[in-house]
Structures are given as C-alpha cells and as structure tokens.
Amino acid sequence: MTPRITRLAAAFAAVMALAQGTAPAQQAGAPGAAPTETPAAAPALLTLDDVRTGRLMLRTDEPGKYVPAPLVSTKIDMQITGTVARATVTQRFTNPTEEWVEGIYAFPLPEDSAVDTLRMRIGDRFIEGEIKERQEAKEIYEAAKAEGKKAALVEQERPNLFTNSVANIGPGEVIVTQIAFQQSLAPKDGRWEVRMPLVVAPRYNPSPVVQVVEFLQDGWGVTDPVPDRDRIEPPVADPRAEPAGQMRNPVQIDIDLAPGFDIATLESPSHEITVAEPGPGRARIALAGPAPADRDFLLRWAGSGAEPQAALFAEEKDGQAHMLLMLTAPELGEARPVRPREVIFVQDVSGSMSGESIEQAREGLEMAVKRLRPEDAFNIVIFNDQFAVFHDAPVPASPENIAAAVTAVRALEAEGGTEMLPALDYALSGAPAGDRLRQVIFLTDGAVGNEAQMLALIDEKLGETRLFTVGIGSAPNSYFMSRAAEKGRGAHVYIGDLSEVAERMTALFTKIETPAITDLELRLPEGVTAEVLPSPLPDLYAGEPLAVALRGPEIAGEAVLSGMRGAQPWQVRLPLDRAAERAGVAKLYARRRIASLEALRLSPAVEVSGMERLDREILDTALGYGLVSRLTSLVAVDVTPSRPRGTGLASAEVPLNLPKGWDPEAFLFETPEAAPQLDRAMLQRIAPQRTQAEAEAAGAPVPKGALNWRQSLLLGLLLMVTGLFTLVVTRLRRVRRPQVRAITVTAADSGRA
Known part of the structure; x- marks a missing residue:
C-alpha cells in the first residue's frame, strides 16, 4: 500500500470507525493528477542539451525534442x-524562440463579468476586435x-474561464492584447470587495462512463459529463522545476477607487x-510589485459611517430603458436560532485540497460542527x-x-480525484425528520469541469433543502460556488487563508441562523411593463446583496420589493425616477439575462x-449587446500577412501556475499513470460495505456506481450477442421482428484532474 493510500485510508477510517453504519461509496475514478504539459509540434526543435538558460520546455511528438513555451x-x-x-x-505574449508560434493562454475573470472589448497592438497600431x-469567429481566426x-x-469556456489565442508571433516578438470587461459590485456583510481571479486551478474532469447499445439503431454512444x-x-508548470528567482506569469494591478463615500x-x-x-473618497491601489498569477486578488473597503443600502442606475439603449438595482439586506437584529435544523456537511478531501486548503477546511468544519x-x-x-458518510442517517x-x-x-x-456528483446527490436526497x-x-474549492452536471443535479434534487457553499483555497471556482448557492437558495463565502476561517465561517453561521427574507417579489408601478432578472428572486439573507436587472420601454414611478421574514411581512419602497445615469448598465443587464437563460438550460424539464x-x-x-458568451467570441485580425510563406507555425499552450498553497508533491505526477488508484478492495478496507439491496431497504439513496465495470461490460456484450442471435433466428422463422430494448453498459474510465 502506498503512503498516499495509507493516509487516505486513515482519514476515512477515522470517520467510519465512529459510525454505526455507512453508505457505500460510489463511482470510482482516477485520482486527481495535474494535466501534463500539452505536446506542441514545432518546425525547429531543441534537445535538452541545446537549452542554456532557465526556461520551460514543452514536449513535442518527436521523442527527446522540445520547444520553449511562450x-x-x-x-x-x-x-x-x-x-x-x-x-x-493587458496581456503581453513573448516568443522566446527563433520560430513563429501561436500562443494559447487560459485565464480567469469574475464569473459575472461582461467582456465586450478586444484590442491587439502591433507596434504602434491597434486593431479592434x-x-x-x-464558430464564425473561429473560422476567421484559423483562416x-x-x-x-x-x-x-x-473565447469563453466557462463564465469565469476564458482563452486568448494569438497567432503568428514572430521570433523574439512581443504581441500585446487588451481585453476589457465590467462588473457590478455590492456591499456584503457590511463591507465592499472586489475579487479578481488570477489563475485557473486545474480541474478534475470525470471521464465518460456510460455507454448505450441500441440494436439496429445508433450503435455505441458515450455520455461525457x-x-x-x-x-x-x-x-x-511545476513550481519545483522553476529556476531560482524566476517569476512565471507575473501580474501587475492598479485600481482607481472612487466608492462615493469616505x-x-x-x-x-x-x-x-x-x-x-x-482626495476624499478616493484612493489609488497597486500591488507592491509584480506578483505571480497563482491566487485570487482580493480588495476590501468600508466607509466611516452608514452607507446607502440601495443604489439604482439606468441607461437607455435601442429605445429600451435598462436599470440595475443593488440592495443590501438591512441588519435584522441579532442572529437568533431558527427552528431545529438537520445539517449535512459535505467536505471535499480530494487532491486539489491538499496543502493549506485542507487545513482551512478542517478548521472550518470543526467550527461548524461545534456550533x-x-x-x-x-x-x-x-x-x-x-x-x-459519518452515519447512515443524521x-x-x-x-x-x-x-x-x-x-x-x-x-x-x-x-485523490474530485467525484463531487455522488456525494452531493447523497446529501440532497432524503427528507428531514419532523419539522426540521x-x-x-458544501466545503470545497470547486475544482471540477462538470459544473453543468452538478448544477442540474441541484435543480433536480434540492426540494426544500437550502444549500450553502464555502469556497476554500487561493483559487476557488467562484462560478460554480456562487451558482450552486444561488440555485440552492442559500449563500456562499470564500476562505482564502487560515486567518480568515473564524471570521468567514461566523459570517456564514449568522446567515444560516437568521431567518431569511423569503418569497421576494418586485411589484412595478401600475402600467409599467418590464423584464425582471433574476426570476424568481432568491431568498435574501442578512448582509447579503441583491442585484436586480430590469428592461422595458419606460420604467418610472415607485416599485415595492416585498417578502416574508419568518411569519412577518417585510417590504421596501424603491423610487425608480431617482436612478442615476451610468454607462454600461445595459451590458450588465445583458450579462444577467444570459446567465438566467443558461440556468434555464440546466433545468431537467x-x-x-x-x-x-x-x-x-x-x-x-x-x-445585440456585444458580449463574449458561450456562443460568441471576440476576434481581431491584422490585414497584412507577417509570417513568410513556407514558414512553419508551432502552437503551444502557455503553462499556468499551480495555485498558491497547493501541494505539488500530492498533486503533480510525472505521468498520469503515476497517480495511485483506489480500487474496490481498497474501498472495502476504508468502509464496511452493504449490498445495494440492504442500503435501499434502509432508505439510503444509492447512486449507481461503476466499480464493477468489467463484469458489466462482459454482461452487456453477452446480451448484445444473444440479441443478435435471437434476431437472426426469428427472421429465419419468418416471425415478425420483436422490439429490442436498449441495453445500458456502465464502464469506468480513468479520469484525471
């Protein structure tokens, strides 16, 4: 048994030894290994003997040959x-080679950012995107x-993950691109903050596991999450291999802050x-010096007195009024216990949580349990x-x-890997006893690629449960964490450092233990027709901001936002005529509309x-609003060819930093095969197993796993042969062909982080 498996077994055993029974673990997958460096073919290749200075080399298809990374x-x-x-x-792509290259760089942005501008600078010229x-943008770029x-x-890969591809960077050349976006901010828990993600954390991507056989129809099909x-x-990039004193993917940040109050x-x-x-009510903030892009940048500020609890901005576009309403729930008195609760803690202990993140998670979870x-x-x-699980039932x-x-x-x-789906499915299943x-x-860094699958599960299984998310670590997947809490009608917090655990968890407990304002409804003035987003409005917890976007031909008068705080009615009046004109409000509305439509696509109905x-x-x-989305991209092309005819072009992805606090010993492996596996025998040593029938009889939900994929595959093939044989026999007997049902064969591929 490897030391890695021994430590994991001990961790699980510590829980299971205290339990009176356990639900069987589900769906094995490969542990979380970091993506290996992507091979890049180049017209002129180097051997390691050719490298005279510290630089990151990318492997190529030719053994022993490399190309320097952009x-x-x-x-x-x-x-x-x-x-x-x-x-x-502003991103500066530098080509350190003597060949022509294409650089591809994945980078994060805030999940609610409206990306609307691309400029490419070549010398003194700017080319507008x-x-x-x-698909059209991709074809223009490739041509x-x-x-x-x-x-x-x-291109947008996720609402918080983008890629920037730059083609035909000459030897030793620097190409500069500029991307512009805007986002809305609101006070939370009595203070304002802006979070700028700087690194894309490696994600665990569950492998395709379901294959469907339909006789005489489509043959084999694969469902890929x-x-x-x-x-x-x-x-x-492996930080252990970096030359001393070298900073990979450095970042500089300058912020001009004018909050409107001292x-x-x-x-x-x-x-x-x-x-x-x-001057008063204004500040300029900058990083003390260039910093590696290995963790989120977070800036927080607060005023000296009571700031306004609501703000309203407006912009007219194409004959339509657009409004953005920002409202922070007022302090509703001290937190007081709600009715008895049934609390299910879901703790991520996958490889991406190794290092500082698991320390934060342990401290936060212990604090939550003791409360x-x-x-x-x-x-x-x-x-x-x-x-x-700790016990068969709460x-x-x-x-x-x-x-x-x-x-x-x-x-x-x-x-190990990050198979969130079965764990979250289990947590959302079942109903509380009595009136609880x-x-x-849910405590995790959210480092998965199957966000859509997870959000669809929340839509399907939530019921009357409330889901709260705690983002752990230096680079959490903020898109998944915030959307999960939104769909779960809960709230979310981020913990980026051990020193923040007590403060951030206390803030979350205050929300959980304070009655929320539910059944929120925005009643517009009589005669005013407008689209209101999001719809329906979410529950509003103390200290949480509410952002509402509106669009209509004419919006004026006094609106009323109402709801219920426990058994007591609650409302606030909003004079729409006092909206301040602000450029960009229409784009923020459009971003919210796109997010709302994307959420509808995940509905099981x-x-x-x-x-x-x-x-x-x-x-x-x-x-219509000029935004990058899942279905649109920004493209900029120089009209003048620069790469000589007949000269080859190498393409390489720019390696990203490992997020701060992640343990390279636990996360980065030399090859995907080096990642240890957790097999069925290991699972049985970790937790006493019950049969599926016993678990179902006890009322425990049992997601269908993939631990016996070989037997299932052989059974499926046997059934396929039997079906074909039966079909031939029946045709020979000139009997009407019977209807053959599809056979589902479950197979577990090796996934990688």
Missing part, C-alpha cells in the same frame, strides 16, 4: 466608481493564422499593496474518488456525537427543442 505577463487596470467596476486586462458567432496574419481570438475537457485542461478601512488579505489617497445546538441533527459526507448533535465528529474531522487528509429545517453546507430556443435567445442577446 511567455505571458499581465497588467490589470481597474476603475471602480460606486457599484460598477471597469477593468482592462469584433463580436462574432463563436488568418493559415495566411500568416497576426490574429487574436477570445465534460464534453469540452480539451478546452479547460491547460498545462501546469473610505475608513482598506485592505487586501491576499496580496501586499500600496495605497495613495489623492450545532442539542436540538439539531447532523451528518458528514466526505468525498474524493468515492464518498463515505444523528442528534449531542456532546458525544460532536466530540466523535471533531475527532474524525481532525484526521482528514486530502488525496434541512441545510447542506427543458427538452432539446427548448435548449435550441434558449440558445437562440442567448446568441441574440450576446450579439
């Missing part, structure tokens, strides 16, 4: 005015690349900053490649049970025809 540096300039932030991201349908023209293409896995698996506190818990104050009241009930679900929060749980939590270690309020608290209709609406909105 280099990228980033400069971010941001202007924050009130509740709107406008940022320009255009928004096109995604320009083939013709030797410099070109840039910005991450159909675009090749788009979201950029190579990762600033009392200003801090960055993530980076060292410098602050200049040119339970005697009348509450709880359970703990831990997962990596598989999942296990247990009372007695001192004995809490002490046992704390002991188990302190033994947790992080290893059921809450699921939407069929293929409905998805096609929603896609048309998404495309029309993105083109």
